[in-house]
Amino acid sequence: SGPVAVIGLGQFGKGLAVSLAARGVEVIAIDRSRSIVEDLRDDVTLAVAFDATDEDSLRANLPQNLSAAVVGIGNNFEATILVTVLLKQHGVGRVIARAASPLAARILAKIGADEVVNPEEESADRWANRIRTPNLLSHIEFHEGYSIVELGVPRAWVGKSLIELNLRAKAGLHVVAIKRVRPAHHGSVPAGATVRTGDPEARIEVPLPTEPLRDSDILILMGKDEDFARIEA
């Protein structure tokens, strides 16, 4: 529908503005630093420098038809609160505010943020999952030369289906089952909800031959040791 405003172009805000624009969304990128704004001019619909806590500047620079506004300011909670309130006052339907902690998230929800985001914590949670399930989890030999191995999906296999990968023919490996992670409570927290990071649960499933593998999947494979050795993580 309408354009998306991104206020505060640190790493998160800038990354968001550029990713949205790359997906065809109209982006208005705002930062009080002129040089930061200049830097983004060619990547977004409109890049403009002003202090977003100034109500007059905000009213002058934001259209009425914004579909969403994201406050990406990281290190200034007071500014984040003020900008969030001003945005709701301006009539922005969907305001996503960055929170540096669960307490900050609750406060932002109370003062009108529709969703809150904590980029470092969300990434930390995903990485905890990746680190905990390393590429060779357990290794049980039963037939001579054959083992059952749990393997985190190697990067090159992510997004491909078992049919595409054709592991039996190409790598001599038989996929017995897949451990799949259910999504945790990442991402948006509706105003008023309890702010907590859900723990993903893994379930063992029969793999669908056409389903693309995800980077959080764990394959339970049977094969010869030399075939496993040839897989690159």
Add this chain to the structure above:
Amino acid sequence: SGPVAVIGLGQFGKGLAVSLAARGVEVIAIDRSRSIVEDLRDDVTLAVAFDATDEDSLRANLPQNLSAAVVGIGNNFEATILVTVLLKQHGVGRVIARAASPLAARILAKIGADEVVNPEEESADRWANRIRTPNLLSHIEFHEGYSIVELGVPRAWVGKSLIELNLRAKAGLHVVAIKRVRPAHHGSVPAGATVRTGDPEARIEVPLPTEPLRDSDILILMGKDEDFARIEA
């Protein structure tokens, strides 16, 4: 296998240390700030304060059997490089280093990091996807009172299967198809690989009744307008 060391306990490092420990991983949390370390003492296996760029302290405090070490320092590239080199020298098999930019990521890969992480950029990419596919994407009426609507999965439905949700009986909605996002190149970048964020592609699929919905799924639903109105995002 062995414990995981997390060095640098800012938001990302602390979140990671706590998430890993909550999943049963042995965590050694390190920061040069004594107060930050004190704060985490009850949440991890071992929390110890020292400057990780000091080779002697590192050798004295790190066991030989670490399964991985994460450098979560954000704002000091020089320290991140130094700690990464010292960790590889110490013999740590898997070193994950935080990079603040693609250039930093390439440099860290060159000096020995096995994987690089940019928490703000990874979250930015996920949020760009969430924002771009808002909860009511398109709305076409054909039978009187009935519409086909594309709907981002409401938070309360994430992780549930269509059978569990029983939308036809409970909400009067018929799921025609699901738009599913293929994973982007989030997360680890093996040393030497090109550092870029992949754009996820959505494919339209026939929904499996037992498959849990993901927060990035888009449901293509048919129903009466008043039934759609009752769904809370």
